[in-house]
Amino acid sequence: MPAQQSKLNHVFHALSDxxxxxxxxxxxxxxxxxxxxxxxxxxxxxxxxxxxxVLEKSxxxxxxxxxxxxxxxxxxxxxxxxxxxxTQQQKx
Numbered sequence: 001m002p003a004q005q006s007k008l009n010h011v012f013h014a015l016s017d018x019x020x021x022x023x024x025x026x027x028x029x030x031x032x033x034x035x036x037x038x039x040x041x042x043x044x045x046x047x048x049x050x051x052x053x054v055l056e057k058s059x060x061x062x063x064x065x066x067x068x069x070x071x072x073x074x075x076x077x078x079x080x081x082x083x084x085x086x087t088q089q090q091k092x
Contacts, residue, residue, distance in 0.1 A: 004081075007058075007059065007078075007081060008081060008082065008085055010057060010058040010059065011058045011059070011060060011078060011079075011081060011082045012082065013054070013058065014054050014055050014057075014058035014060055015060075015082070017051065017054075019041055019043075019048075019051050020051050020054060020055055020060075022040070022041075023037055023051065023052070023055060023061075023072075024055070024060060024061070024074065024079075027061060027072060027073060027074040028074060030073070031071050031072065031073035032071065032072060032073075033069045033070065033071055033072075034048070034049065034052060034063075034069075034070045034071075034072060035069075037052070037072060052072060055072075056072075058078065059075055059078040060074065060075055060078050060079065061073065061074055061075060062075050
């Protein structure tokens with residue numbers, strides 16, 4: 001159970017930031033390059049990449065390198081873990 005709690009903590013930490021929530025919402029539409037994901041945000045690319053690192057550490061997104069471009073995609077099963085926890089709390 002502690003491993004599950006730790007994963008849940010990472011997910012909620014990642015989703016606590018509006019930039020990261022916006023990235024998750026964008027990735028629902030499909031995979032995207034980091035440069036495309038960063039475009040709508042008024043921040044330096046290294047700062048944006050830190051946000052992506054938090055999302056990846058939480059398991060909400062995964063990435064792969066295609067040449068010199070890093071492509072990110074949503075990992076929906078991780079969202080299901082958080083959704084399951086919320087559903088359990090609603091039943092109480």
